[in-house]
Amino acid sequence: MHCSYVDPCKPRPHPGSAVWRSGGGSQNIPDWAYKPESAPGSRQVQLWHFILELLQDDQYQDIIAWQGEYGEFVIKDPDEVAKLWGMRKCKPHMNYDKLSRALRYYYNKRILYKTKGKRFTYQFNFRELAAPVGLTPPLPHQNAAAAAMTAQMLDITRRQHSLLMAGQNSLVASARNAAAAASRSENKDDVFSSLQESPLQSPIPLPAQRLAAARLLRGSVSDGSEESLPTSESEDVLRGMSAPISPLVGAVRYQCHPSLIPRHYRHRMMPPGIASLLPQVPSSPQLQSGQPATPGSFRFPMLYPGSLPTTPTYIGYVPSPTFSPTFSPAQTASPGLLNPGRRRHFFSLTWMTSKLITLLLENRKRKPKQMDLM
DNA sequence: TACGGAAGCT
DNA sequence: AGCTTCCGTA
Secondary structure (H helix, E strand, C coil): CCCCCCCCCCCCCCCCCCCCEECCCCCECCCHHHCHHHCCCCCCCCHHHHHHHHHHCHHHCCCEEECCCCCEEEECCHHHHHHHHHHHHCCCCCCHHHHHHHHHHHHHHCCEEECCCCCCEEEECHHHHHHHHCEECCCCCCCHHHHHHHHHHHHHHHHHHHHHHHHHHHHHHHHHHHHHHHHHCCCHHHHHHHHCCHHHHCCCCHHHHHHHHHHHHHCCCCCCCCCCCCCCCHHHHHCCCCCCCCCHHHHHHCCCCHHHCCHHHHCCCCCCCHHHHCCCCCCCHHHCCCCCCCCCCCCCCCECCCCCCCCCCCCCCCCCCCCCCCCCHHHHCCCCCCCHHHCCCCECCCHHHHHHHHHHHHHHHCCCCCCCCC
């Protein structure tokens, strides 16, 4: 236990500063990274625990820091990180070459991946890392309340995302139908009125939802981390879009301030430029927030004309005893975070759908050689 | 700079 | 198992 290579600045978390917080409540787990059960077969701290520890501590911001996408971090000073790691492990000859070999072993374990093209940049696979432990990763710089909310939100999002993946094909089918209707009509409003009808708001037939939910709860279905686009002729149209339906869907439905949504998800919501391509639709009373959704049904992410990624977007959630994890209205938001004055009108469209529509509408005028939306 | 095989250590 | 050490390769 004792090592001759004395560490003058052995990094430890501040008391009370949880590395992660438990998914269920706000219970702190200050030293969980050191608990033997979190490092199976070893009493020693694991490298990825150590990395998280450094990332947690402002003291090391010039050496290693969160940067870019959610879970992504940059080793700003590889030699220094290696030195600190060597101190912790009593390995005086540790260097970045060796440390990075250890990091590369994490690729197969799906704990980390490399951010290609960015020097010294890696990304935690939080989705998989958190799932088995029942923990939820923190966002940088969030307070306890935000962390707790994010924890709940992400947990729900994980489950919902899988269900949404199941609904993607029918969504695309709905979009195709609507687009077909649009090509028959010259009136754009017709397109949107047809899209506002039930197929898009609840694209998955109830039995399919039940099945998907049951499978998910039994764990026989992925949590959506292997995102798949629908096959079929719609693939042509979908190719070139950077993201499938975002897990943000679940977050939106569950009322949450966008600042709590990982950037990684947030930026997918409204690709730059798409808002100007969408026809303005007069607000429909049916689409106002607060409209009760059918319990257990889905509503798709709201695209709003102003295209403000940071504009609060929230709609009411009707808990479904059958499909949804318990999430009482009281938990959905803290009053300070929501600003009802800023509620917007929404399109009941995913951006995928809207992109399909846009493309198809454009397609009637000219043959676009490439999509210039991204 | 990054990858991954091979062997060794605890 | 989880690295550490070393090294050939791209």
